[in-house]
Amino acid sequence: MDILSDAISAIRTSSPSSGLFVRHAPWGRHYPVVPGAGFHVVLQGSCWLCVPGGDAIALGIGDVVFMPRGADHVLADDPATHVTETARPGEPREIIGPGPRSMLLCGAYALDRRHPHPMLDGLPEFVHLPAQLGRHAGLRGAVDLLAAELAGPRAGTDALVPSLLDTLLLYILRAWLEDNADTRPSRWAAAFGDPAVATALRAVHADPARPWTVDDLAAAAGVSRATLARRFVATIGEGPLSYVASWRMILAAKRLRESTDALSTVARAVGYSSEFAFAKAFKRRFGIAPGQYRKEAEGAEPIAV
Numbered sequence: 001m002d003i004l005s006d007a008i009s010a011i012r013t014s015s016p017s018s019g020l021f022v023r024h025a026p027w028g029r030h031y032p033v034v035p036g037a038g039f040h041v042v043l044q045g046s047c048w049l050c051v052p053g054g055d056a057i058a059l060g061i062g063d064v065v066f067m068p069r070g071a072d073h074v075l076a077d078d079p080a081t082h083v084t085e086t087a088r089p090g091e092p093r094e095i096i097g098p099g100p101r102s103m104l105l106c107g108a109y110a111l112d113r114r115h116p117h118p119m120l121d122g123l124p125e126f127v128h129l130p131a132q133l134g135r136h137a138g139l140r141g142a143v144d145l146l147a148a149e150l151a152g153p154r155a156g157t158d159a160l161v162p163s164l165l166d167t168l169l170l171y172i173l174r175a176w177l178e179d180n181a182d183t184r185p186s187r188w189a190a191a192f193g194d195p196a197v198a199t200a201l202r203a204v205h206a207d208p209a210r211p212w213t214v215d216d217l218a219a220a221a222g223v224s225r226a227t228l229a230r231r232f233v234a235t236i237g238e239g240p241l242s243y244v245a246s247w248r249m250i251l252a253a254k255r256l257r258e259s260t261d262a263l264s265t266v267a268r269a270v271g272y273s274s275e276f277a278f279a280k281a282f283k284r285r286f287g288i289a290p291g292q293y294r295k296e297a298e299g300a301e302p303i304a305v
Contacts, residue, residue: 003192004173006205007117008166010254013297016165018107020150021091025077025099030086034070037109037120039172041065041143045102050074051126062131064139066172068123069113077102105147107165112253114286114293118236118246119173119188127176136178139171191235196221196228204244208251209271212244249285252278256290257297263290 013036020043023029031038040049042063049057049065052072056079059065067073074083077099085091087106111120129136146164149157177189191197200217210216217240218228232240248270255266267278282290 003198003201003205004119004170004177007119007250008169008173010250011112011117011120012110012166013112013257014110015162016107016109016169018105018146018150018161018165020093020103020105020147022094022101022103023077024095024097024101026081027085027095027097027102028074028076028081028083030074030083031072032086033072034108035113036070036111037169038067038070039065039107039109039168040075041105041147043103043105043143043147045100047075047077047102047104048079049126049128050076050079057126057128059128060131062140062143064127064129064131064143064172064175066123066127066129066176067125068120068127069125070108071125073126075104105143105150107168109165109169112250112257114288115246115249115253117250118238118243122187122237123176127172129172129175129179136171136175139168139175142168142171187235187237194231194235196223197231197235200228200232200240201243204240204247208244208248209269211271212241214240245281246285248272249282252282252290253286253293253297256294266290 021029022044040059042059042061044061046058046060049059050073051057057065059075076083085095129139131140142164146161146168149160149164177192180189191201199221203217203220204212214225214229218225221228223231229239232238232243236243238246252266252270255261255269259266261269263279264275267273267275270278272278272281279290282288282293286293288296
């Protein structure tokens with residue numbers, strides 16, 4: 001069971017969106033908070049990422065920035081440039097100006113922010129992946145393919161772009177995990193590198209409805225109960241059964257969004273013997289009843305780039 005792919009699939013609420021835009025200096029573009037995650041890739045030229053209350057970050061060709069919680073920010077040709085526009089649907093792809101030309105690939109992922117997977121919660125507000133020769137060839141390849149499809153749509157582009165966007169997200173997360181495997185902020189990188197924790201996680205993802213105990217998971221991982229519990233807390237920041245409960249709720253939310261199954265069916269699918277027990281656990285985690293969550297999810301609008 002691929003935990004990373006499984007986690008992203010479970011919290012995605014609709015198709016991602018993306019677009020190319022070209023600006024000539026001077027320009028400053030505001031990106032308000034979005035209810036999901038966003039990304040930028042510099043394809044030509046350069047720009048600055050300006051974070052409210054933080055330092056400006058210089059971005060060059062090939063640099064990738066990922067916002068796992070859709071944080072508010074500004075992109076500009078220079079930190080001193082005033083904001084001239086706000087990202088919105090239907091704006092022109094290119095605006096001519098007197099200065100140097102920059103082209104960026106920007107996109108957004110609609111993710112369930114009520115109860116996201118803890119792996120994304122462990123990421124910083126802005127994940128900066130500088131372009132490095134010989135590093136993350138898959139990420140560079142995904143960027144090139146996506147940029148080519150958006151620059152010159154052809155037969156099959158409408159089907160290819162969402163798949164490429166999903167691929168790009170996984171490559172971004174993989175690159176971050178690889179680059180931060182030895183640093184404390186990336187606990188999940190350590191979790192994937194710990195054979196016992198990774199084995200237990202795969203077991204939970206393969207059969208989430210099973211009435212798991214710490215003893216069961218420890219036996220599957222080939223370590224003692226105390227060792228597994230200690231390693232879970234040290235890597236992902238919570239105990240084994242706490243993660244089981246969280247993952248079940250994430251899966252339940254996905255099923256509520258994507259199916260018309262009765263609540264009793266959803267409850268059984270995620271390991272609850274009664275609809276009442278499931279509804280109580282769901283409301284405790286999400287702060288909302290399952291039926292209301294489903295109604296609100298049906299009325300949610302896609303994120304515009």
